[in-house]
Structure formats: structure tokens, C-alpha cells
Amino acid sequence: MRRRPGPSARLRLALSYAGFLAVAGALLLAVVWVFILRYVPDNSQGLLGVSPNRYLLVRTFAPAAAAAMAFLLVFGLVGGWILAGRMLAPLTRITDAARLAGEGSLSHRIRMEGRQDEFRELADAFDTMLGRLESHVAEQRRFAANASHELRTPLAISRTLLDVAQKDPTRDRGELVARLQAANTRAIDLTEALLLLSRSDRGTFTRESVDLSLVAEEAAETLLPLAERRGVTLDVTGGTARTSGSAELLLRMATNLVQNAVVHNLPTGGTVSVRTEVHGGTGVLRVENTGRRLPPELVPTLTEPFQRGTERARTDEHPGVGLGLALVHSIVRAHDGTLDLAPRPDGGLVVTVRLPAAP
Numbered sequence: 001m002r003r004r005p006g007p008s009a010r011l012r013l014a015l016s017y018a019g020f021l022a023v024a025g026a027l028l029l030a031v032v033w034v035f036i037l038r039y040v041p042d043n044s045q046g047l048l049g050v051s052p053n054r055y056l057l058v059r060t061f062a063p064a065a066a067a068a069m070a071f072l073l074v075f076g077l078v079g080g081w082i083l084a085g086r087m088l089a090p091l092t093r094i095t096d097a098a099r100l101a102g103e104g105s106l107s108h109r110i111r112m113e114g115r116q117d118e119f120r121e122l123a124d125a126f127d128t129m130l131g132r133l134e135s136h137v138a139e140q141r142r143f144a145a146n147a148s149h150e151l152r153t154p155l156a157i158s159r160t161l162l163d164v165a166q167k168d169p170t171r172d173r174g175e176l177v178a179r180l181q182a183a184n185t186r187a188i189d190l191t192e193a194l195l196l197l198s199r200s201d202r203g204t205f206t207r208e209s210v211d212l213s214l215v216a217e218e219a220a221e222t223l224l225p226l227a228e229r230r231g232v233t234l235d236v237t238g239g240t241a242r243t244s245g246s247a248e249l250l251l252r253m254a255t256n257l258v259q260n261a262v263v264h265n266l267p268t269g270g271t272v273s274v275r276t277e278v279h280g281g282t283g284v285l286r287v288e289n290t291g292r293r294l295p296p297e298l299v300p301t302l303t304e305p306f307q308r309g310t311e312r313a314r315t316d317e318h319p320g321v322g323l324g325l326a327l328v329h330s331i332v333r334a335h336d337g338t339l340d341l342a343p344r345p346d347g348g349l350v351v352t353v354r355l356p357a358a359p
Contacts, residue, residue: 009084009088009091010081010084010085010088011081011084013080013083013084013087013088014076014077014080014081014084015077015080016080017076017077017079017080017083017084018072018073018076018077018080019076020076021072021073021075021076022069022072022073022076024072025068025069025072026069029065029069032061032065090112090119090120090122090123091119093110093112093123094110094119094122094123094126097109097110097126097130098126101130101133106130106133106134106137107134108130109127109130109131110123110126110127111123111127112124139304142304151187151190151191154183154184154186154187154190155183155187157179157183158180158183158184158187161176161179161180161183162180164176190323205245205246205248205249205334206246207244207245207246208244208245208246208247209242209243209244209358210242210243210244210245210246210247210250210358211240211241211242212241212242212243212250212254212276212283212284212285212355213238213239213240213241213276215247215250215251215253215254215285216236216238216254216258216274216276216285217236218251218254219251219254219255219257219258219274220234220236220258220274222255223255223258223259223262226259226262226263227262227272230262230263230265230270231267231268231269231270232262232265232266232270232271232272232289233270233271233272234258234262234271234272234274235271235272235273235274236274236275237273237274237275237276238274238275238276238277239276239277239278240276240278241276241277241278241283241284241285241357242278242283242357242358243283243335243337243355243356243357243358244335244356244358245334245335245355246335249331249334249335250331250335252327252331253327253328253331253332253353254274254285256324256325256327256328257274257285257287257324257328257351257353258272258274258287259324260324260325261287261288261289261349261351262289264289264291264349265289265290265291265348266290266291266292266347270289270290270291271289271290272287272288272289272290273286273287273288273289274286274287275288278357281356281357282354282355282356282357283354283355283356283357283358284352284353284354284355285352285353285355286350286351286352286353287350287351288344288348288349288350288351289348289349290344290346290347290348291344291347291348291349292347292348293343293346293347294343294347294348294349295343296343299341299342299343299349300341302325302341302349303325303326303328303329303339303341304326325341325351328351328353332353332355335355335356336355336356337353337354337355337356338353338354339351339352339353340352340354
């Protein structure tokens, strides 16, 4: 924003200090006149015939008072300028950091030393904001890079298949069509997941009363065939747990959690336990599954887009597009809830979703 140039805050503070001292000096002179000089007789003999009269006292006192006033004014300007500079020095550092952030440098930190005060509290809050902003920007950059790579893969496959069909007209068209359909389906699923992720991030949905137990049962019923094919036992327990939100998004959240629990499980004899309950005014959905052991440092990264276990989601070993827990995290956050992931000691994962209970 363009603004007209004006006096700096340091100059205004210095003038304020000088003005305050000048007013204080003038008040002192007024007190001397009102309570002392006005009672001195203005005659040739003065007070009690021995003291100087008012005229002599005024002539003697006035030059000294004027010199004192001038000294106070100069002292106020110089001292105010120095004090204002020391007071505003932290603000200058904060301004420099904000200017660097505006130019794109989010790695800079103020790290202001000293005891706690208003400026240092502002600097700490600004450093925290820069840290979160840098993390968010880095996450968005990773997301954009991964999304472009994931979208490029099915498109590249489609182009290769079309080139093969063009160069070899005798090739089996049924196989080409099936592979093209699979590649296009993957691209469509990924695009729809990205759109749903964007929608949940914006929070543009109508809220209604939703029972998490019914959502969990519907998600489990939908994924029961997948669990049976993989030899995973799927169990849903718990009572009514109502919350306020989008039924469609909450169903997608539960479906993603159950699907991840089924897919990332033991080769045989795995189990998935889904439980809903109300605890302390909060609706709780907990999904626990068996599986291989996960390092504790890996668990926080599972909610990042295109992450699956210890490797990126670039293979066709498992169904999905690598946005399962990222979508869950976004949906939970849009519903003012919390998402907790904890590795099981014997292997597997415990995912706990806490959402505000509906009144």
C-alpha cells in the first residue's frame, strides 16, 4: 500500500518526551510563581524590609528559568531520541523479518533474546507463525510435486498404450482397452480424491447430525468383501456416537480408515477392530489393526499425501492413490476434531478420531 511519507515513530516519541519535560518544567515555574513570588511585596524595601522585592527576584529568576527550560527541551529531545531508538530496536528487527518473509524467505527467525515483554512476545509469536507457514508451504510443494508425478504416471501409460496400438494394429485391442481403462480409472480416482481433499480443506459443507456407529457399520459392510479376500477379520463394536458434520465426508473418513487397516495388515490371519463411543462430550471412532511393526518416527508422516508405510505410493501393490490418511486428517480437521495415530507394540496401528459430540 502506498502511503504519504510522515515523521517516524522514533521522532514522534522523542518529541513527546521533550514536550512532556517542557510541560513539567512549566508547571514547576507556575508553582514557584503562584506559591512563592506572588507573595513577595513589590516595593522598595521588599519582604520585612531586608529581602529583595518581587522585581529583583523576577529579574534574577527569569534568565535561570529560561535556561532550565531550554536545557529540559534539549535534554528531552536527545534523551527521547536515544530512548526511543532503544525501545523500537526490537520492532525494527521484527519489521526486517516480516520484509524478508514477504520476499519469500521463510527460514529467517528473529530469536529475540532478553526477558519477556510485549516486543519479545510479538517476536516469539512471529517466529511461530513463520515456522508454521514454512512447514505449510513445504508441505504444499511436496504435495504439488507428488500429485504431478502421480497424475503423470497414468497419463504416460495411456500415451504408451496408444502409441503401441498405432504402431501395431494387429495387437489385441481387448487387452489395450482394459489397460487403458485401468489407467484412466486410476487418474479419475486420484483427481476425485484431490477434489475431495480440497473441499474438506475449505470446509464448504452442510452440517447435520451424524451417528459415527452407523457410519462405521456402513464402511465395514462396504469393505467386507475386500477383508474376506485378504483373510482379515473385521469387527465393529460400540454404541451410538453422534457428531455434527457432513455424512458424506465422515463416511469417506471411516471408509479410508477401515480400508487402510485392511490393506496394511498381515498376509494371513489379520484383524481389524472398529469401535465407536462417547467420552467426555466427544464422539470417538477408533480403528485398530494388526500388521508389521512401524517405527515411531514414521507414524507422524503417514498423514502426508502420497505416503504409504515406509515408501511413497508409487507402486500398484495396494489399491488406492496414497491420499487415504491425508483425506482423513483433512476431514477431521474440517470437523474441528483431532486425529491420533499410535503404533501397536506387536505391530499394526491404532487410529483414534475425536469429534465434538452433537447436542
